[in-house]
Amino acid sequence: MNTFRKTYKPFIGPFDPCPPMKVKSYETPPQLYMGFQPYNLPQFPNLQTALKHGTLWPALFAPYENPYRKGGA
Amino acid sequence: MWYYEKKLQYPVRVSKCDVQMAKFLTEQYGGADGELAAALRYLNQRYTVPDKIIGVLNDIGTEELAHLEMIATMVYKLTKDATPDDLKKAGLGAHYANHDKALYFENAGGVPFTATYFTAKGDPIADLYEDIAAEEKARSTYQWLINMTDDTDLIDSLTFLREREIIHSQRFLECVEILKEERDRKKIF
Ligand SMILES: [Fe+2]
Numbered sequence: 001m002n003t004f005r006k007t008y009k010p011f012i013g014p015f016d017p018c019p020p021m022k023v024k025s026y027e028t029p030p031q032l033y034m035g036f037q038p039y040n041l042p043q044f045p046n047l048q049t050a051l052k053h054g055t056l057w058p059a060l061f062a063p064y065e066n067p068y069r070k071g072g073a
Numbered sequence: 074m075w076y077y078e079k080k081l082q083y084p085v086r087v088s089k090c091d092v093q094m095a096k097f098l099t100e101q102y103g104g105a106d107g108e109l110a111a112a113l114r115y116l117n118q119r120y121t122v123p124d125k126i127i128g129v130l131n132d133i134g135t136e137e138l139a140h141l142e143m144i145a146t147m148v149y150k151l152t153k154d155a156t157p158d159d160l161k162k163a164g165l166g167a168h169y170a171n172h173d174k175a176l177y178f179e180n181a182g183g184v185p186f187t188a189t190y191f192t193a194k195g196d197p198i199a200d201l202y203e204d205i206a207a208e209e210k211a212r213s214t215y216q217w218l219i220n221m222t223d224d225t226d227l228i229d230s231l232t233f234l235r236e237r238e239i240i241h242s243q244r245f246l247e248c249v250e251i252l253k254e255e256r257d258r259k260k261i262f
Binding site (some may be wrong): 027029030031034035036037050051053054055059060062063064066067068 | 083212214215216219220232233234235236237239240242244246247250
């Protein structure tokens with residue numbers, strides 16, 4: 001299973017004016033890995049759930065949360 | 074032609090009176106990677122791409138218009154009850170001076186929309202690569218917008234829109250695969 005978010009530790013200079021952000025992140029959603037969508041991928045159980053997720057297929061669903069929030073990267 | 078359904082593609086609820094957010098959301102209304110640019114780009118490309126991928130451009134271009142409507146709804150909800158003073162404080166004083174509370178196709182910085190935000194190269198691969206990039210840029214804009222609000226209802230609608238960009242990107246990536254396919258090669262799935 002591929003992760004939807006990657007993190008890295010940028011260089012922190014000794015004379016930087018602001019408190020450093022030690023970890024930075026970027027998103028890597030599932031379409032980057034899928035290639036041609038395979039036939040018969042499992043679907044969400046009903047339309048309401050699918051609409052809520054914005055897609056019919058769990059394999060293409062990528063949750064997103066503000067990485068600057070507490071608990072985020 | 075189109076049939077219009079008198080409802081939004083996905084419900085839009087805004088729970089926090091944050092007028093400044095209206096200004097930021099405008100980026101997706103009339104900005105370079107916004108929904109208007111997306112819709113016009115894809116619907117225009119339909120005419121000059123190979124037959125096999127016209128349908129994808131048609132469907133996605135149409136869906137972008139539905140997204141445009143959702144963004145308009147958000148902006149409208151956030152500005153309709155604002156006084157000129159509220160708008161000034163939210164950084165929308167210049168907008169008010171020119172447009173009152175009318176929505177306008179401009180980006181978050183107030184720069185009017187322009188057709189130069191997208192192109193039509195006529196080369197299917199070049200155009201599809203632009204489309205894929207446009208989807209990833211729109212996905213990013215939604216992330217930056219989500220990062221600037223704590224209104225969970227607004228975040229819910231923005232998260233839906235972000236997910237749709239992921240699906241669109243997937244479909245355009247598949248279009249490239251379709252065009253790469255050798256004409257007479259047997260397909261094995
Ligand atoms: Fe899109």
